[in-house]
Amino acid sequence: MPRKYSVEFKEKAVHQIIEMVRLESCSLQRAYEQVGELLGVSRHTLRAWYSDSASTRDGRTTPDSETMEERLKRLRRENRELKRANGMLKTASAFFAAELDRPTTK
Template identity: 45%
Template sequence: MAAPRKYPDELRERAIRMVLDLLEEDPGSQRGVFRRVGDQLGVNPETLRGWVRQSQIDAGSRPGTTTDDAQKLVELEKEVRELRRANAILRSASAFFAAELDRPSR
């Protein structure tokens, strides 16, 4: 289960919208925008920068791994771990039963 987020989703969405709107008005003021919006909303500017970057990736306007793709990767990696564990158990069981078959019967 994922840990609870420090900031509510509504705050995140509002902050991202504010930054994107301000960047659209004045693309040259990027550094100041993150600091200004972060101060207004009580969010660390670097945290805000990460949110905006991920939002741009999810929207397709920036290269990178989307949130959906990252979640799918996590799920697939979990499935691979489970399958490897199951295969190890099956190999052990197979070796055990093969050894039992090779024993002379009494």
């Protein structure tokens, strides 16, 4: 017997699929599988919800609707964050390397 899901549950599932595709750059199929595992819903059911969703039909929140400018802005922001994190890691590794070079006193 098919299980009934609330509209809110379906919308959240579709939103998770959209976000996974957008943020993790994975395929829709992979997103269906991963979200399905998390929620305990088959990928076929998720695909149907995604297809029926008003948010995907109006074209405003589909993963492919990101304009080139939005994508460039997002990628530049990610690049800045990664460069900052990389700088912190370099500083930390230099600090710990200096600790290793110090002579020990016993």
